[in-house]
Amino acid sequence: MRARLLIAAIAVFACLGQVPPAHAQEMVRVFGAAAPAQVFVLRSTTDISVFGPVVEEFLSTRPGLQVRYEQWGSNELYRLSRQDCREDRQGADVVISSGVHQMVKLVNEACAWSYSSRLTAQLPAALRWRDELWGITREPAVMVYNRDLVPAEDIPQTRFDLLDLLRPSETPYAGRVATYDIEQSGLGYLFAFADAQEASTFGALQESLGRSGAVSTCCSADIIQSVAEGDYLIAYNVLGSYAQGYQQRDDRIGIVLPSDYTLVLSRALMIPKTAANKAAAEQFLDYLLSPEGTLALRTALLISPLLETDEGNEGEVLSPTALRPISLSPALMVALDALTRETFLRRWRATFPGP
Incomplete structure (x- = not known):
């Protein structure tokens, strides 16, 4: 079925079209008919390698349709979508982002088309807002570690455990723990802000990360690969979907769903x-x-088996009461309040001042 689909990589800047020069896709790829009756533009923060098979399955019964998939960073995707809205300019037909606080803001600014169906009505209220925004995935924020280099007794099961690892002045984990750069990553900012709202440990953890020389950097895939290669020993608050995908081809990666609580993201x-x-x-x-789409998302690990099974790798079993889903609601817009954001980022810069 998939063999009938055309998957062609396209030069990024050759297809910018109406996109302002200040914006740049990370990657562009075309799926589907070579001479389509209709072209459908999908802009997403999800890696094409992860979401591409889902798009292929969607197109398998739609021979006249072509999907142009544009992969963006969350902050750039938010800015571009907002600009399209304000200028009443055609851009994407669908936007999917892990920066769900940014998506709620776009909906609040009347940038979204309203739609309802039997399937959207079946979503829980926390994953549907105003029939204009829908949560389509279930992905935990996890800690990952290098199985070869982190002793079993050091594997952190909670944030308190991570604090204990970083507390000694001669800790072997100094400079070897990584997390998102929350100024560059909308998802990283969302997770850090949610932590600050959720946990009394956030301030102490932030201080310990800074004092021990933890690294703030970009992108789940890059962070996970660096843990596997031993550049870092532990990474905090990375996406479990990407971690499990990497783990399937590299068993040096271990995954922990923190048992004090685990944030759960639904891409919007x-x-x-x-x-x-x-x-x-x-x-x-x-x-x-639909059941077919849900299966495709499960296969892509975007509906995470880590949240649904008692089997698997160490650290993956978690009480349902420890799950903290991030709901699609106006409460998320607090994270984008200008004063709140600047205050939060100022504290972050004090922790990770950069080179």
Whole structure:
């Protein structure tokens, strides 16, 4: 089935079209018909290598449709989507982002198309807001560690354990713990802000990370690979979907769902009000929420087996009461309040002042 689909890599800057020069996709790829009757533009923060098979399955029964997949960083995707909205400019037909606080903000600014169906109505209230934003994945924020280099007794099961590892002045983990750069990553900022709201340990953990020379850097895939290669020993608050995908081909990666609590992200999907192909966008949303789409998302690990099974690797079993889903609601906009954000980032810079 998939063999019938055309997957062609495209030079990033050759296809910018109406996109302002200040913005740049990380990658662009085309899926589907070579001579399509319709072209559907999907902008997403999800790695093409992860989400591409889901797109292929969607297209397998739609021979006349082509999907142009643009992979963006969350902050850039937010800025571009907001600009498209303000200038009433056609851009994406669907936007999917891990920066769900940014997506709630876009919906609040009347940038979204409203849609409802039997499948959207079946979503829990926490994953559906105003029939304009929908949560399509289930991904835990995890700690990962190098199985070859971190002794079993040092594997942190909670944030308190991580604090204990970093507390000694001669800790072997100094400079060997990584997390997101929250100024560069909308998802990293969201996770850090959620931690600050959720846990009394956040201030102490932030101080310990800074004092021990922890590294703030970009991108789940890069951080996980660096842990596997031993550049870092532990990474904090990375996406479990990416961690498990990497673990399947490299058993040096261990995964822990913190038992004090584990944040759970649902990537948010929005159909922009300026979308040129709203009908195709609605079909794509319904597909993702259908049994077939859910299976494709599970296969891609975007609906994480880590949240659904008692089997697997050490540290993966977690009480349901420890799960903290990030709901799609106006409460997320607090994280984007200008004064709140600047105050939060100022404290972050004090912890990770940079080179």
